[in-house]
Structure formats: C-alpha cells, structure tokens
Amino acid sequence: MQQAIFIILALLTLGAALMTVITRNLLRAALWLVATFFGIAAIFILLRAEFLAVAQILVYVGAISTLIIFAIMLSRGIMDPDQVRFNGQWGVVGGFAALLFVVLAVIVTRVPWPAAAGGAPVGDAPADAIARLGAAFVGPYAIPFEVASVLLVVAMIGAIIIARERE
C-alpha cells in the first residue's frame, strides 16, 4: 500500500519537476515548481517528517515561489512568448543529466546501506520529534541556529540594496 502511494507520488513529483524545466512559459514553469514542492511535502509525510513537510509548504510554496513569481512579473522580457527556452548546449546537458542519473542510481542500489538494505527502517520516528528539533536548535546546534539568523538578515539587507529602485 505504502509502496503504491510512494510510486504514485514519486511519478507525480518527477513529472511536475520535468514540466518545470521544459515549460516555455516561465510563469507556468513556476506553477509546476509549486506542484513539485507539494509532491515533495507529501514524500516527507511518507517519511514521517511532518514538521519538515509543513516547513516545506510554508517556505517553498508560501515564500520562495511567491518571490520567484514576483521576479518573473517584475521583468517583462521574461514573459516574452517567443523567446528561446534552452541554450545551444541543451542536448549535451540532457545527455549529461541522464548519465549522471544512471551513475547515481547504480551507486545507490549497490551501496550496502546499514540495516536499511532490507527496507525496514531502524526503530520508529520519535513521537516528540518537533520538541526534539526545538531542543536541538538551542542545544547542540545553537551556533548554526544563530548563524542562520545572521545569514537571513544579511541576505535580506543585501537583496534590499540590490533590488531597490534608485531615485
């Protein structure tokens, strides 16, 4: 049952991702990207990472997609319908990507992953996973946590300086 759901979700996600990179109209591509994000959130649910699923929707769908769509609309030339989708080397790149996938897939299936080779995960996801995340932020991961805050502010200030309209 779970396997069937996984396959359906995986195919939908990959299909949406593929549409994201090949759709000519950029705004539609952004909408396909949103669909991909939702598919990934569902995959996270399947992995019992519910907080990550909701964070995915909150940040990627709610914030980053909006940012991307705004950027698309703010630059009109991007919406030009008869512009070229890909650059000249797209055939080479496509072959490279396909090759990369084959290599990765072979590696992934060959490596003897600890305990998970048979499929069953070790133990179950903790019931208080979210509280553990919170404790980890201020405990062992305090420094990355503060650095994340600094990074966000620096990115915000930088982006404001770059994007502002100069009088």
Added chain:
Amino acid sequence: MDYLRNFFVNLARSWTAWIGGFLPDWGVNLVNYLVVGIILVLMPVIATLTLTWMERKVIGRIQNRIGPNRVGPWGIFQAFADAVKMLIKEDIVPSGADKPVFNLAPILIAGAAALLWAVVPFGRGMIGQNLNIGALYVVAVGSITTIAVIMAGWSSNNKFALLGAFRVVAQLLSYEIPMVLSIATVVLVTGTMRMGDIVERQVAPFIVVLPVAFITYLLAAAAETGRAPFDLLEADSEIVAGYFVEYSGLKFGWFYIAEYGNLFAIAAITTTLFLGGWRGPFVSVAPALGPFYFVIKSVAVIFVLMWIRGTWPRFRIDQMLAFAWKVLVPASLANLLWSAIVLQIGRQPEQLGPTIVQMILLLVGNVAILAVTGLLLGRAARRYAAQHGWAGA
C-alpha cells in the same frame, strides 16, 4: 439522557459499531474518513449560505437599512437565490486568458478554504485530525490561497486583475507574519501545536491572558480574508473588483464561497486559539454542549468583524502595509519574548498550560505592550497631522 450528554461522540460510536458489523476495519476507517471529509468540505458552502445573509442584515442595520427582506421570511433564502443564479449564469472566459490556469485558480482557492477545517476542534474529540502540526497546518494551507490569487490575476489577461493580485499578495504576505507570530505565542504558552490540545490547556481563554496576540491575530485575519477595512483587493472605486474581475458564473461563485469559508474558518480558529474553543459552563458534564459554544463564539467573532467593516473606512495600501510591519510585527515579537520570559518564572515540571501567576504576569505585560503601542501610534499620528497642517487631530 446519558446518551444525549455526549450525543455527538456517542452517535459516532454507534455508527462505527453499526458499519463495523459488515465492513472490515480498513473499510470502517475509509467510510468514516469519507463521511467526516464530506461534512467538513461542506463547511464553506454552509458558511456562504448563512453568512452572506447575516452580513447583509448586519451591514444593513449599521447603515440604517433593512437588508434583504424579499426572498423568504426576513430574506433568509436570498443566499439560495443567489446560488441558483450563479449556477445557471453564463461563464465567460476572456480572450487571451491562460485557460487551464484560469480554470484551476477558483478550484484551488475553494479547496484551500475547505482544507482549513481538517484541524478545527468542534468539541472534545470532535476534530478532523488532531495533527501534531495543527497550528502550522493552518498557515501552510493559507499559502495555497496566495498561489491561487496570483494564478487568477495573471491568467485573466487583465491589468486590473494583475494589479489587484499584486496588491492582495503584498497584503497577504505582510499580514501573515504577525499572524504566525501571534499563533507562535499561543503555541509557546500551551507548549503544543495540536489544535485539540491547545483548547484543553486553555484554562482561562487566552483573550484575557494574551490580548495583544488576540488583537494582532484578529486584525491579521481580517486582512488575510480581505475584510474591510483591509479590503484593498476589491477596492471597487480603485481597481474594479481585484484579481477575480474577469470571473463570472460559478467560477466567481467559488471565489465568493472561499471568501466566506475563510471568514468562518478564521473565526473558528480565533475561537480555538483565544476564546477557549468549545469550553464553557457545564461542558464537563455534557460534552455535547461544546459544539454549540463553539459555534456561538465563532459567530460572535464574525459579528465583530462585520461590525468593524461597517464602521471603519478603508485603509490606503501604504498605511496598511506600514501598519503590519511597523506596528503589528514589533508588538507581537515583544509579546512572544515577554511570554518566554514569564514562562521561566515559577514553572512546574510537566506543566500543561500557564499557572495563575504566569497568566497574571502575561496580562500585565500585554497591557504594557498595548499602552506603549497606543502611545507611539498617537505620537506618530500627531506628528503626521502637524506635518500635513491638520489642526487638533
């Protein structure tokens, strides 16, 4: 009598026992999920049919009119007449519209309005699912609305629609932050994101413990649902009707249903987070009273929102966005930090919900934040008046 006391839960038990007689376990689950799902999905439709009538009556009274009074007694069937009209009205897709996106937008926005109801507790044990991330789920579902608004505005091939969509998204984004922060304050005080547990741990309704969070949430919610005085999205006098100007017939109808569904959902979530949800007198004896208290409180919140709409003039967009970022965000951040400080004082291990002392301290801090905010706002208003040469503002 005993059966009636916890009527809804007992009814669900009898029903499950009955279908369990001839269905396997997974079948029982599936049927129950479908039944609950269909009931919850109809909430926005029910909300539209009742709340549009209520809104017209209330606004009518505020404006010294009678409101609808032709269709049925007191005009209660007006909404049904409107629904039939929308159903049989011709649908017009503007030329040059991006048809798939144009058609998808109303579906997404109406679906999102229904999805909110999955985590709303109507009574003890009466909740779609008591998700571990319930409070954040509400916010996450809201982001579908943002995307749907952009889709509608962009695909219509209309400048007014696109401009309206931009404004709405700016408004949604700006007010989402104070909303999230006030929810976070409630989560901090209760120590859980599960909507059902938030009600259980609300010994006193949080409206009297965390008034700043309540006011912030209500104003942000009014803005999120595009209620006046934050109704820039359909500022008729400026941008016709906003992002859904090109929609007609039932496609327009779904936007309308989503609007009222969101209004009801926001009121229900306000009730859950700040008004003690289904709690009320005698609920411990007769849990079946819970849903009634819940609906009464929600309708009261809706009434307040309608009252605000009938009384206040519309904000300008610059005022509105500045209000979110310069007033609501700092105030709710201050409230969050103050709550964190208070929760360190005299706390017990394994404590669920705040103690009496903590609640008093929280209230004191909240009143202080309100006072400071009021003072600063008054000063800013006087300065603004002086700059623009208004006397005695």
Added chain:
Amino acid sequence: MLSQYAFIGIFAVIAFALPVIGLVLSWLIRPKKSNPAKTTTYECGMETIGDTWVQFKAQYYLYALIFVVFDVEAIFVFPWAVAYNKLGLYALVEMALFIAILLGGLLYAWRKKALEWH
C-alpha cells in the same frame, strides 16, 4: 501518524473535487452563447491599451523579501515554542538573540525606507 495524513489526503481529494463537480454541473445547465464582444477584457468598457504584462514596481518584491526572512524565522520559532517548557534559561537567551538579529534587519529595512510605499 500516517493514518492521520491518510485522512488529510482523502480530505484534500474531496476538497478539490467539490469545486470541480460544481463547475461541471454548472457547465451542463448554463447557457453557452459566447461572442467576441463578451470575451473582451473588462476595463470599464474601454478598449484596453497595450500589453497586460506592464512592468510592476520593485516595491512588491521588497515586501516579499522581508516576508521570506520572517517566514523562515517562523520554522525555527515553532519547534522552539513546542519544546520550550522543557528547556532552561539558555533557550530564552538564544531565541532572544535570534530574534534580536532579525529585528536588527527589520530596523535596517525600516531606516532605509524599504517598508515605505513610494
């Protein structure tokens, strides 16, 4: 936990199916007599001039930018808030620092008038 989300999944299907059913129903019974005049862009009766994709102000982008930062902040605040009653004073201090840094960013945006509507 997965059974909870099974409900959410089924519920999502129903929630998005209902509008579709409504639209199909309305499609069956409503009149369909379109003509070019009906499908023109609605602009108070005037012919629309120029492209719809006129360029918009970067101001919108600035609001989205500040929103993104605070939205990401929220995904740090919520787990902390859930865990808070089991944590000591250090949790308060660290979150206060985290929020102070972000407030500094907000103040910068405020001073640089990124929050103003030009």
Added chain:
Amino acid sequence: MVPLSWYLILAAALFCIGVFGALARRNAVGILMGIELMLNAVNINLVAFWRHIGPDQMTGQLFAIFVITVAAAEAAVGLALIIAIYRQRNTVNVEEIDMMKG
C-alpha cells in the same frame, strides 16, 4: 515499507532534472528554479537517511531545515540580482516602468 533506495533514486532523478534545468535554461529565473529542484532533492536524501538510519537523532531533519534556510537566502539574493540586472538593461523605458504606479 518503502526501502531507502527508492527514496534515494527519486532524489537522484529529481537532482538530475534540476541539473538539466540549471544548465540548459537560457533564462536566469529558470536556472534558479533548477537550483531549487536540486536543493529539494538533497532534502529528500537527508530526510530519508534520518528516517532509515537514525530516527532518534534529529540530525537529518535539522540539516534539511538549514538547507531550506540557505535556499531561501539564495533565492532572495539571486532574484534581487536578476531584477537589478534587468533594470540596468532597460533603463530607457522609465515611463513604461512606472506606467501603473503600483
């Protein structure tokens, strides 16, 4: 149960689609969308390893959250750059830029 390798293959496929998008698109925003896909593929990997190898330590999820943070910062700055560059090239049409005054 879904075996770990399935998730890893899904992530690998997503990553390769992202690589293709990032390298083959002509448009800067399109490239950025490809990069976002790659970051998401990494997140699937992190969460799958968390689930299958160490669900007791939250490390995998924590890293995924930090990746999301970095992705947000990257998108914000990257898109700001794109807007700025676009404006530089089109400074002639100032009237057109302000046509609707927002």
